[in-house]
Amino acid sequence: MVDYQAVMDFVSQQEDRMFSVLRDMVLIQSGSYNKEGVDRVVRLISGFFSDTPFHIKEIPQDKFGNHLLVCTEAARVSHKSILVTGHTDTVFPEDTTFNWYREDEERAYGPGVIDMKGGLVVGMFAMKALQHLGLSEEIPVRFLFNSDEEIGSPSSRQIIRELAKESKFGFVLECGSLDGRIVTGRKGKIGIRLLVEGGAGHAAFASEEKPSAILELAHKIIKIEALNDVTAGISVNVGTINGGTGPNVVAKNAEAGIDVRYTEPSQREIILSGLERIVGESIIPVVKSKYRIVSERPPMPQTERNRRLFEVIRDTGKKIGLDVNDEFRNGVSDANLIAAEGVPVVDGLGPIGDLDHSEREYMIKKSLPERTTLFTLSLIESWKRKGEL
Numbered sequence: 001m002v003d004y005q006a007v008m009d010f011v012s013q014q015e016d017r018m019f020s021v022l023r024d025m026v027l028i029q030s031g032s033y034n035k036e037g038v039d040r041v042v043r044l045i046s047g048f049f050s051d052t053p054f055h056i057k058e059i060p061q062d063k064f065g066n067h068l069l070v071c072t073e074a075a076r077v078s079h080k081s082i083l084v085t086g087h088t089d090t091v092f093p094e095d096t097t098f099n100w101y102r103e104d105e106e107r108a109y110g111p112g113v114i115d116m117k118g119g120l121v122v123g124m125f126a127m128k129a130l131q132h133l134g135l136s137e138e139i140p141v142r143f144l145f146n147s148d149e150e151i152g153s154p155s156s157r158q159i160i161r162e163l164a165k166e167s168k169f170g171f172v173l174e175c176g177s178l179d180g181r182i183v184t185g186r187k188g189k190i191g192i193r194l195l196v197e198g199g200a201g202h203a204a205f206a207s208e209e210k211p212s213a214i215l216e217l218a219h220k221i222i223k224i225e226a227l228n229d230v231t232a233g234i235s236v237n238v239g240t241i242n243g244g245t246g247p248n249v250v251a252k253n254a255e256a257g258i259d260v261r262y263t264e265p266s267q268r269e270i271i272l273s274g275l276e277r278i279v280g281e282s283i284i285p286v287v288k289s290k291y292r293i294v295s296e297r298p299p300m301p302q303t304e305r306n307r308r309l310f311e312v313i314r315d316t317g318k319k320i321g322l323d324v325n326d327e328f329r330n331g332v333s334d335a336n337l338i339a340a341e342g343v344p345v346v347d348g349l350g351p352i353g354d355l356d357h358s359e360r361e362y363m364i365k366k367s368l369p370e371r372t373t374l375f376t377l378s379l380i381e382s383w384k385r386k387g388e389l
Contacts, residue, residue, distance in 0.1 A: 002377065002380050002381060002384070003133070004319060004320060004377060006133060007129055007133070007373055007376050007377055007380075008320065008373055010129050010132050010133070010376075011125065011129065011369050011372050011373045011376070012369065014125055014128070015368075015369050018121055018125055018368055018369065018372065019103070019108070019365075019368070021044075021048065021121055021124070022101075022108065022113070022117060022118060022121045022368070023101050023110075024044060025041060025044060025112075025117045025120065025121070026101045026110035026111060026112055026113055026117050027099075027100075027101050027110075028040045028041050028044065029092070029094055029096070029099055029111075030065070030088055030089055030090055030112070031089065031090055031091070031092050031093045031094050031096070032064065032065075032089040032090070032091070032147075032148055032150045032151045033064075033093070033094070033151075034065075034093075034094040035061075035063070035064060035065050037065075037094065038064070038065025038066070038088050038089055038147045039065050039066050041065070041088040041117075041145075042058060042065065042066050042067075042068045042088060042145065042147070045068055045070075045088075045120070045124065045145055046058065046068060048124055049070055049124075049127070052127075052128070052131055052136075053073055053131070053136070054070050054071060054072055054073070054127070054131075054136070055069075055070070055071040055073075055075070055076055056068070056069075056070050057069045057070075057071075059159065061147065061155050063155070064089075064147050064148045064154070064155050065088060065089060065147030065148070066147060067144065067145060067146045067147055067155075067156055067159065068088075068144070068145040069142060069143070069144050069145075069163075070127065070142075070143045070145070071140075071141065071142045071143070072127070072130060072131075072136040072137070072139060072140060072141045073136055073137045074136065074137055074138055074139055074140035074141075075140035075141055075142050076140075077140075078140035079166070080140070080166065080167060080168040081140035081141060081142045081166060081167050081168065082139070082140060082141045082142070082167065082168060082169060082170070082171065082379060082382070082383060083142050083144070083163050083164055083166075083167035083169070083170040083171070083338065083343070084123050084141060084142070084143040084144070084170070084171050084172075084173065085143075085144045085145075085146065085160060085170070085171075085172050085173070085334045085335075085338070086116055086119050086120045086123055086143070086144075086145055086146075086172070086173040086174075086350075087116055087145070087146050087147065087148070087149030087150065087153075087334070088117075088120065088145050088146070088147050089147050089148055089149060089150050089151075090111050090112035090115065090117075090150065091115075091150045091357050092111045092112070096111065097359075098110075098111045098359040099111065101113070103365065106364065106365060106366075107353075107362045107363060107364060107365060108362065108363045108365050108368075109360075109361065109362045109363075110361065111359075111361065112361070113353065113361055113362065113363045114175035114350060114351055114352075114353035114354075114356050114361060114362070114363045115174070115175055115356035115357065115361065116173060116174055116175060116350055118175065118350055118351040118353070118363050118368060119173030119174060119175060119349070119350025119351065120145065120173065121351075121368065121372070122173055122349065122350055122351060122368065122371050122372045122375050123143055123173050123375065125372050125376075126372055126375045126376040126379060127141065127143060129372075129376040130376065130379065130380075135380060138383075139379060139380065139383045140383075141379065142163055142166075142167070144156070144159065144160065144163060146159070146160065146334065149333065149334055151295075152191070152295040152296075152297070153334055153337065154295075156334075157334075157337055160334055160337045160338065161337055161338075161340065161341055164337065164338045164340075164341040164343045165341050165343075167338075167343055168343075168386055168389065169305075169309055169343060169344045169345060169382065169386075169389055170335070170338040170343055170344070170345035170346075171345070171346055171347075171349055171375070171378070171379075172333055172334055172335040172338070172345065172346075172347040172348075172349070173349050173350040173375070174333050174335075174347050174348050174349075174350055175348065175350045175351060175352065175353055175356065175363075176348045176349065176350060176351065176352045176367070176371065177327060177348065177352070178352060178353075178354055179325070180322070180323065180324060180325065180352060181324075181325045181326060181327040181348065182310065182313065182324060182325075182326055182327070182346055182347065182348040182349055183300075183326070183327060183328070183329050183333075183335065183346065183347035183348035184302050184306045184307060184310050184326040184327070184328065184346060184347075185299075185300050185301055185302030185303075185306065185328040185329070186299065186300040186328070186329050186330075186331065186332055186333065186335060186336055186339075186347070187233065187261040187262060187263055187299055187300075187328075187329070187330050187331070187332065188261070188262050188263075188265070188268065188296075188297055188298045188299030188300075188332070188336065189259070189260065189261055189295070189296065189297045189332045189336075190259075190260040190262075190268070190271070190272075190293055190295075190296050191257070191258070191259060191260075191293065191294045191295035191296065192257070192258040192259075192260060192275070192291050192292070192293055192294065193255060193256075193257060193258075193291065193292055193294050194217070194220070194224075194255060194256045194257075194258060194279065194289065194290075194291045195253070195255050195289065195290050195291065195292075196213040196214075196216050196217045196220070196243070196253065196254045196255065196287060196288075196289045197213055197252065197253055197287065197288050197289070198211035198212050198213035198215075198216060198250070198251060198252055198253070198254075198284065198286065198287040199211035199250065199252060199286065199287075200245075200249060200250055200251070200252035201249070201250040202248065202249070202250070203247070203248045203249060203250055204248070206250050209284055209285070209286075210250050210284075211250065211252075211284055211286045211287050212250050212251050212284065212287070213243055213244075213251045213252055213253050213254035213287060214243045214244055214251040214254045215251075215283075215284065216254070216282060216283055216284050216287040216289065217241065217243065217254040217255075217256060219283045220256075220278055220279070220289065221238045221241070221256065223278045224236060224238055224256075224258065224275065224278055225237075225238060227271060227274050227275070232263070232267065233261075233262065233263030233264075233267075234260075234261070234262050234263070234267055234271060235259075235260070235261040235262075235330075236258065236259075236260050236261075236271065237258065237259045237260075238256050238257070238258050239257050239258070239259055240256065240257035241254070241255070241256045241257075242254065242255050242256075243255060258291075261330060262299060263299060263301075264299065264301070265298065265299055265301070268298075275291060276291075279291050297332040297333075297336040297337065298336055298337075298339070298340045299336065299339075300332075300335050300336045300338075300339035300345065300347075301339070302326075302328055303339075303344065305344035305389060306339075306344050306345060306346060307326075308344070308388060308389055309344045309345070309346050309382065309389055310326050310346050312378060312381050312382045312385055312389070313346060313349075313374070313378045313382075314326075315381070316374060316377045316378050316381050317374055319377075320373060320374065320377065322370060322374055324374070326346075327348075329347075329348070333347055335347035344389060349371060349374070349375050349378075350371060351363050351364070351367040351368045351370075351371045352364045352367035352371070353367070
């Protein structure tokens, strides 16, 4: 029998400390490329768990911040565990002026307050709650704090996928939507760099078929944008362009940055085939083009197993007076990597807020203890019902 009241009492007793930890974490500047700052966040988290019997392993990195893996006692002996992930980095650069934290009666403000240091606090105190209740010896949880999610998880993606293979199911603590929905599916994403090479020359003496890389790129952009298919859930956006050396010079080189989002795994090849056709066909015969994939996350389909895992959370929420619904999100997260291993996963379990990735980012304060209670109980209930998942 799950003691719901004991969980709610623990979270209530810890609420002041939760906001204190959140404040301390937010005030550490931890942009993705600020290794020193991200490592300070990792040390804060390690210190938070220093009085527990949990296994704490720091995973050193040369370029990016270190990762941290925290495991309950049960996870050290169990073949299949619950995987929890959350990232310690933010989108804000080291020299940002958005380097403060404040609260009013209803909201907390600061860089990463919901994306996703608030989610880290939810997971950290849920782990402490399991220990307090004597359940950390029974429920195997592996919590990976990774340092580079905001830039595509280049150094942590393989760690996440390997941990996913050893997991029964997974939870990701990105923020919840304003209406309280959590995530059972996400689009996939491909980041592409398109490179065009022509021939330089003086603009005053250009021929009719001047080998301008910029002109060729302009033709290609129109065709690439035509790959959009809103009905099918496919979005293709040419978001950056660069090229040329001056107005009086025919551009030898040009490039574009392209963001692709899609819903179904099968759509990936359709999109890339269309792109390859566009890249391979030159309007200006002597101009050549090529592309390369610079980042990628596969889609997270709304599978039946994801749905069953969500239903555990929904049922748990009802018992504590929280109305929980699910949604499909266009954005990506590390949940996409877990889903790629065929492991059921639910995301968006962090606190509720809005305007992340901006200097107006805020959290609705009451959602921090609410989501901590919900997540703690969901860990307990999902492991209890693991045979159904």
